[in-house]
Amino acid sequence: MDKYYLSYLDELESEAIFVLREVYAQFQNPVILFSGGKDSILVTHLAKKAFTPCSVPFPLMHIDTGHNFPETIAFRDQLVSNLGAKLIVGSVQQSIDEGRVLEEKGANASRNALQTTTLLDTIERQKIDCAIGGGRRDEEKARAKERFFSHRDDFGQWDPKNQRPELWNLFNGKYFDGEHFRVFPISNWTEMDVWNYIKRENIQIPSLYLAHEREVVWKNESWIPYSQFIKLKPNEEVVTKKIRFRTLGDITITGGIESSADTLEKVVQEVSMMRKTERGNRADDKRSETAMEDRKKQGYF
């Protein structure tokens, strides 16, 4: 066989690096949206590759719900210090304190939806014209229609029915004052691709992705980590299980799965056998069939 071809992982990598370099060339003040999850870690890793020997030219921006896994924050701070990058934190707690948003009430209350206001406020305050995200099209049906370069109007909103056509590798990042872009360099990666690449490149990830003993509560049909933010209903109890997380987000809504995969190799093996989508354990997506689309239109990640 012809030796001059790229494997699928190399082709995805080359595409993502191309997109990241386009962002650098086309925007004035881009940031990487950093959640501490594997996808934003991957994007950061690819940005490092894209600009070597220069340092990563984008600050990392974290929208902090205040409901974090302590491991995520420790990991974030270590990565920022290793990269010598700038960290921007948008605080949901501050948005609540300033009266910009109201905390949700009710049994399934979460700060998930509140993040959108904090995100858009931070983008406006910091004059950010491009937020690079780790979103992937395989994650969710509304994301399947997302562009690499996704335009947001001056209200930060996404209009899925009126997106700019995106052809070949020609990305149109032109915008008017007050508008911004979301750019998704790993649009074409699947969960499996991400894990295979993390394993191949030996990328450091938070220990939460590997199986570990943890106190959890059975809520919304998944194991929610027990933390000071969780209010137990009468029939719910805290138990200790060996679990790991497939996605990382707000600690109050991110469900873990029972697993014994405590090394990267075992995780890759386990993911390849998975019969449920990774967002299946996210309470934020379970609210309705079009929960993600509705939030995205408002300006969510």
Place this chain on the structure above:
Amino acid sequence: MQIDKNQLLRFTTAGSVDDGKSTLIGRLLYDSKSIFEDQLAAVERSTQKQGREGVDLALFTDGLRDEREQGITIDVAYRYFTTPKRKFIIADTPGHIQYTRNMVTGASTANAAIILIDARNGVVEQTKRHSFIASLLQIPHVIVCVNKMDLVDYAEARFNEIINQYEEFASKMMIKDVSFIPISALEGDNVVNKTQNMNWYGGATLLHKLENIYISSDVNKVDFRFPVQTVLRPQSKEFVDYRGYAGRIEGGIVRVGDEVSILPAGFTSKIKTIEKNGQQLAEAYAPMSVTITLEDDIDISRGNMLVKVNNQPEMEQDVTAMICWLDNQPQRDRAKYVIKQTTNEQKALIKETEYKYDINNLARNKDMSPLQMNEIAKVKIRTNAPLMFDSYRSNRNTGSFILIDEATNATVAAGMIV
């Protein structure tokens, strides 16, 4: 074969719900075990909600709220599946509304196009439109799936009749590699699994075909083209004189020591290093993203192109191109648009429309009226500075461009240089 070496194949599916396009994609995903339990459960619920039993495969491709409500596809959706042989990206394009614009978008990066024909109806206008776009966008491989064979008693004669119909009109187009497969997406015949219902068919199933099409030569490996995306200049002592040119190789192969011209200025130099993530490579090829340094200190910026001294692209201010109008605002007379071609950006004026294609009968009309959305025309364009380009036929990445309207910032047209 080692999975790590597997290739990526991008294909587009053309057809409408009536042709069974959604059912076909659902079938591919379902039979290749790419559907997760919670997705399956959701589709089972939706199927029941509509008062039917079992699993409606077409519902796997449902997306936006309006699409679910109206039962149509509005925009290109991308779907993914992997087999032990390849990773696949499907650009699922809608059949009815704005079909041209969306199909052109989906086709622009595809290695292969699946064209669906309803066995009962044979070749219809829509088949011709889809094939025309596949040929216009130079999709290297076309797979014609004659669907709903179960409704014509799996008849070999009907299949052959449709092949003849198709070949008759396709001979007028530039389609390089066509194959035909008789299938039933609904019954699962010849999609992933070989069927017993058509023993007269000795060819491959659709998935087998997709897994085995030779795609390594789809990318031009002959003419080295390196459009510069950005210049890397680290502000550190260790790299004090370092100037790295970052970009993706859009054609050909390059080796350390090669003599190169820097266009448009025309200076020459030699490749000093080819780097990827700080590692030095002896050679690199399309479509790799690399950083190149040169022996000489030359002023190079974004939009410039590195090529080999003895293999240069066209360099002109006047280009002839096929363009497809994408915007709902029609073309404005004598308006200046921004043209984006590789990493180069210039001002452009559409000087003249030679003819428009009537996509329904493929006739060329001497119609000079402003281009409307979904129209395809051959035009002459003048730019304010030279473009470095190849014909679209010899290189899709250096022969393509988009036009942007500065009044709205919208991408208004897609172009292929003749």
